Amino acid sequence: MNNEVLLQAQDVKQHFTVKKERGQKATLYAVDGVTLSIYKGETFGLVGESGCGKSTLGKTFLRLYPLTGGKIIFDGKDISRLRGRGLKEFRCKSQMIFQDPSSCLNPRRKISEILSEPFVIHGMLTGEERRRRILELCDMVGLSSQYLERYPHEMSGGQKQRVGIARALALNPQMIICDEPVSALDVSIQAQVINLLEDLQKQLSLTYLFISHNLSVVKHCCQRIGVMYLGKIVELAPADRIYQDARHPYTQALISAIPIIDDGSSEPVPPQIVLSGDLPSPTDPPVGCAFHTRCPHVMERCRRERPSLQEVEPEHFVSCFLYEQHP
Amino acid sequence: MNTARQLLKQKNFMFKLGLIICVAWILAAILAPVLVPYHPITHQDMAGRFQPPSTQHWFGTDSLGRDVFSRVLYGSRISITAGVITVLISFAVGILFGGISGYVGGVVDDIMMRFSEMVQSFPPLILAMVIAAALGPNISNSIFAMAIIWWPNYARLTRSIVISVKENDYVTASRILGASHLRILYREILPNSVGSMAVMATLDLGNAILMFSGLSFLGLGVQPPMAEWGAMVSDGVLTFNYWWISTFPGLAIFSVAIGANFIGDGLRDYLDPRMRGRA
Numbered sequence: 001m002n003n004e005v006l007l008q009a010q011d012v013k014q015h016f017t018v019k020k021e022r023g024q025k026a027t028l029y030a031v032d033g034v035t036l037s038i039y040k041g042e043t044f045g046l047v048g049e050s051g052c053g054k055s056t057l058g059k060t061f062l063r064l065y066p067l068t069g070g071k072i073i074f075d076g077k078d079i080s081r082l083r084g085r086g087l088k089e090f091r092c093k094s095q096m097i098f099q100d101p102s103s104c105l106n107p108r109r110k111i112s113e114i115l116s117e118p119f120v121i122h123g124m125l126t127g128e129e130r131r132r133r134i135l136e137l138c139d140m141v142g143l144s145s146q147y148l149e150r151y152p153h154e155m156s157g158g159q160k161q162r163v164g165i166a167r168a169l170a171l172n173p174q175m176i177i178c179d180e181p182v183s184a185l186d187v188s189i190q191a192q193v194i195n196l197l198e199d200l201q202k203q204l205s206l207t208y209l210f211i212s213h214n215l216s217v218v219k220h221c222c223q224r225i226g227v228m229y230l231g232k233i234v235e236l237a238p239a240d241r242i243y244q245d246a247r248h249p250y251t252q253a254l255i256s257a258i259p260i261i262d263d264g265s266s267e268p269v270p271p272q273i274v275l276s277g278d279l280p281s282p283t284d285p286p287v288g289c290a291f292h293t294r295c296p297h298v299m300e301r302c303r304r305e306r307p308s309l310q311e312v313e314p315e316h317f318v319s320c321f322l323y324e325q326h327p
Numbered sequence: 328m329n330t331a332r333q334l335l336k337q338k339n340f341m342f343k344l345g346l347i348i349c350v351a352w353i354l355a356a357i358l359a360p361v362l363v364p365y366h367p368i369t370h371q372d373m374a375g376r377f378q379p380p381s382t383q384h385w386f387g388t389d390s391l392g393r394d395v396f397s398r399v400l401y402g403s404r405i406s407i408t409a410g411v412i413t414v415l416i417s418f419a420v421g422i423l424f425g426g427i428s429g430y431v432g433g434v435v436d437d438i439m440m441r442f443s444e445m446v447q448s449f450p451p452l453i454l455a456m457v458i459a460a461a462l463g464p465n466i467s468n469s470i471f472a473m474a475i476i477w478w479p480n481y482a483r484l485t486r487s488i489v490i491s492v493k494e495n496d497y498v499t500a501s502r503i504l505g506a507s508h509l510r511i512l513y514r515e516i517l518p519n520s521v522g523s524m525a526v527m528a529t530l531d532l533g534n535a536i537l538m539f540s541g542l543s544f545l546g547l548g549v550q551p552p553m554a555e556w557g558a559m560v561s562d563g564v565l566t567f568n569y570w571w572i573s574t575f576p577g578l579a580i581f582s583v584a585i586g587a588n589f590i591g592d593g594l595r596d597y598l599d600p601r602m603r604g605r606a
Contacts, residue, residue: 062503091505104496108518108600117514118504151600167500 045222345589421481429489529591533584
């Protein structure tokens with residue numbers, strides 16, 4: 001892994017206007033000021049509970065929504081305001097793998113049609129070349145070419161997910177956003193798909209943004225991990241640091257929630273940190289630190305001020321007043 | 328042609344039955360002048376009026392002694408044409424209007440939907456009457472009037488289907504691949520929406536025929552001496568002791584409606600690969 005930055009997000013904000021009861025409108029702060037860098041060839045894990053904005057952040061990086069604020073720099077180019085032709089060119093460089101394999105393929109179309117779609121859209125390759133490239137893609141993802149003439153409903157979840165991966169690879173992207181790519185699959189298939197993703201990464205020097213709520217999977221795959229809470233990154237560190245030396249109280253709670261197999265060894269099981277309450281509504285985030293409503297170490301200051309992401313150790317960033325270093 | 332052959336190959340009995348009924352009616356409409364035993368309008372036999380069905384008059388005779396069978400056959404020409412054209416126009420307008428409204432969403436959706444609600448809020452028959460009266464009572468004007476009050480149903484149905492279909496990941500995938508909005512609508516959303524629309528359209532055919540009959544009854548569609556199913560049903564209502572006068576045209580409407588519905592069901596199953604190949 002080198003240290004060349006592929007994607008850089010600077011204070012990225014993605015707000016939506018939602019309708020509440022009686023026609024009132026509210027702003028939903030799905031992503032609220034995220035700053036991070038993803039290096040070329042790495043797997044960056046993004047974890048957090050449901051509704052914390054991790055999928056939205058992934059889709060924001062793909063420019064699926066008009067950006068509310070901030071800047072996204074991809075491969076040295078500012079993509080945050082791209083439109084038309086420029087956006088279409090960017091589409092070749094960044095792709096996505098979806099969570100639900102049954103909804104990510106159009107049920108009315110054969111696999112061969114689904115896989116030739118990227119080339120049709122971008123007017124690439126002629127008929128015979130397309131056919132060869134599709135076979136090549138099938139080979140890469142371990143899909144037998146007999147499936148090409150089938151419809152999605154005639155395939156299993158794992159096979160459909162392979163088709164989804166093949167489609168994402170079709171245009172030779174540099175980066176792939178994996179939005180919970182294995183959480184809808186059987187455990188045995190999960191391992192296969194993860195191994196496939198790792199092999200492809202080595203072969204094609206891909207960069208992954210791996211979104212998941214399954215911490216064990218993330219631990220296995222990722223080099224660096226960002227922990228999100230209510231639209232913000234609360235902790236960002238190399239994977240082993242997160243698992244061994246989590247600093248933010250929210251990350252500590254997440255880590256302690258990973259089930260531990262009691263193998264009868266004498267190692268003491270650390271007490272589990274149980275958070276009370278639910279994720280506050282992203283339409284009405286708490287003042288001050290977003291986590292203060294559930295934090296076991298809450299201080300008076302947390303209710304008034306919002307902590308910023310600070311480097312507590314090299315490459316280890318935490319957004320919490322507990323580690324605030326006074327100059 | 329290939330598609331048509333595949334469609335016929337289906338092991339779908341209901342679909343074939345529907346096809347047979349509808350083809351039979353279309354043939355009957357085309358060949359009516361050759362098939363009818365009596366002229367539907369000029370053959371009036373006041374002495375032989377209100378005759379029950381017999382070998383001479385298969386469906387009996389009406390209050391003017393006209394042969395009901397001949398009139399049912401002739402009526403198919405106007406009724407089926409009017410019903411089909413109304414549904415087709417509404418379908419086309421509705422799919423365009425609702426498709427855009429549902430896909431674009433936001434303010435555009437609000438404005439378009441309020442407009443369609445405005446049209447829907449008028450009592451349908453009265454609106455059709457106003458239009459038909461303003462443009463002059465004839466067949467094409469009443470078809471036009473019906474299409475105007477009919478399309479919002481299709482627009483609203485299309486909109487709701489499009490809204491649910493566009494949430495699917497394959498639509499997002501297509502966007503991420505860089506497909507244009509038109510391509511997404513045409514390749515991803517519409518193919519997954521037309522099935523239920525086709526069913527609604529074929530179900531509606533009977534309603535359209537009935538509504539057209541209503542207009543005719545009020546003197547705004549087909550003018551009295553002409554044979555038209557709805558008008559014939561209402562004729563019979565006034566003299567309901569003579570059941571055959573309204574029963575046979577009623578059965579005609581029923582058979583066309585149910586035949587079209589079988590076709591619609593078969594079409595939906597055919598369009599959905601998941602259902603293809605099942606009985």
